[in-house]
Amino acid sequence: MEDLKIDENTDHYILTLKDYEQGLRAGKMLGLRCRNCGEIMCPPMPVCCGCGGKELEKTEMGGEGELMAFTITRVPPEGMDAPYIVCLVKLSEGPWVMGRLDHDPEKITPEMLGRKVKVSGAYAWSDKFSAGEHTCPVFKVIP
């Protein structure tokens, strides 16, 4: 089956999801910048989410941002163990990303909202439905 495998870039993706996830696993927060309107976006897409333009270029972000919301998940989906913290982070460069927060679920309080966070790793996960492994960033509160 090896000879049936397609592994090449297509015309419209400057940065593919696979590149983005590999970046996360290497500790890098990759994204795209629109040459037309300046919008910075991730996860990647083939057109600008701000203006629809196709003139995009790769960019590497700093991985720092603000903790906008989080939740301690106590009832997990099949295949995950609770409790864990899901967080929504506004990166310094603009995009909002979903990730895990590396923090003790029993010690986090709403006062943590608005705190600065930084990418501290990546969480890779797969199950029988996911068509292979997918990755999200893990953030840690900057003391």
Place this chain on the structure above:
Amino acid sequence: MRDVAIIGVGHTKFGKWETKTAVELFAEAALQAMEDAGVEGKEIEALFVGSALPDFGEGQAMINVHCTSELGLGQIPSTRFEGACASSTVAIRDAHMWVASGEFDVVLVGGTERVLPMGTPLATRTFAMAMHAVSEVPAGLTFPGVFALVAMLYSKTYGIPLEKLREKMAHVSVQNHRHGALNPLAQFYRKYGDLKVEDVLGSRMVCDPLTLLDCCPFSDGAAALVLCAAEKARKYTDTPVYILGTGQGTGGAMGRFGEELIRPPSRVMSARMALKKSGLEPKDIQILELHDCFTPAEIIALEGMGFFEWGKAADAVEDGQVDIGGKIPTNMSGGLIGKGHPIGATGASQVCMIVEQMRGNAPKGNQVDPVPETGMTDTMGGSFGTLSHIVLGRSRR
């Protein structure tokens, strides 16, 4: 385009159905709707079925085909609509278009779902499939999680301390359970009618800050409607309810919403589209059935549809502004929280409930008096991925 009327409604009880399949539940609701309309099977020209996860609920894909066959409707065109929890609202919107266009005069539309056979872990997993599978699912985001994040962001954005917001959110659960307890079709009929704010706050934590009583239940059930060209509706019924306008809007991964997550543009666009088509404004609407899958969902829906200013609906709910006698009676059926949420059936159920209000047939304690002349439904699929609205009236425009 022609005007379209609803001439019959049918609705199974919502709850745990161990003795019937989703196809059988649909057939029950559909036959009730056809009997209510006085329509024979041979008069139905097409079938539109909303169902979100029948593949996982019972291993049944293409459920529309088996619903059509079960009802003995022959070879008429039949289509399944999937928009997660808004599946049957988009089915109704499309069914309406086909009748309005003149292609069909009489069609059957509804939704059906069995969620409980999946059990909580698989149901939680499959519901999450409506999110962005490659970026949000690995993070472990669940549906209560979506609205836990919404509550947090609402608290942060509008400067309402989270503990205060939790009390306001609890009023949504108290009110919707009070009305659900009066509705014989509701999952929680005669249960939780005297729920207190403290009960909601003290219930088991599911996804902080949401407790179990901030959440709608998993449910099985079905609901159906018969739609008919308005010019022919009086042949079947003296109490047609007209579809005055519909709307639909589309979102994406939650991160793409940014700060708009508590003011989802997909909802704003859909609600405005439906109201514009009906020639009405929020102040003209007399009753709402909206998507209260979790308590903060009701609060941001009231704002996104234009019934309250941004950041003000949490106070309005606490003040009784969305109960009978308030500014806009909302979820008099009990909503998703009190009535139950068999996801693919919910949108059709919301429309059925407003039709019963307009006929004066809602249970005592839930019926708005005088009967509402206008009403509106709001249904949300995924994390604001599919929004759809339907504006209803007792009179044509």
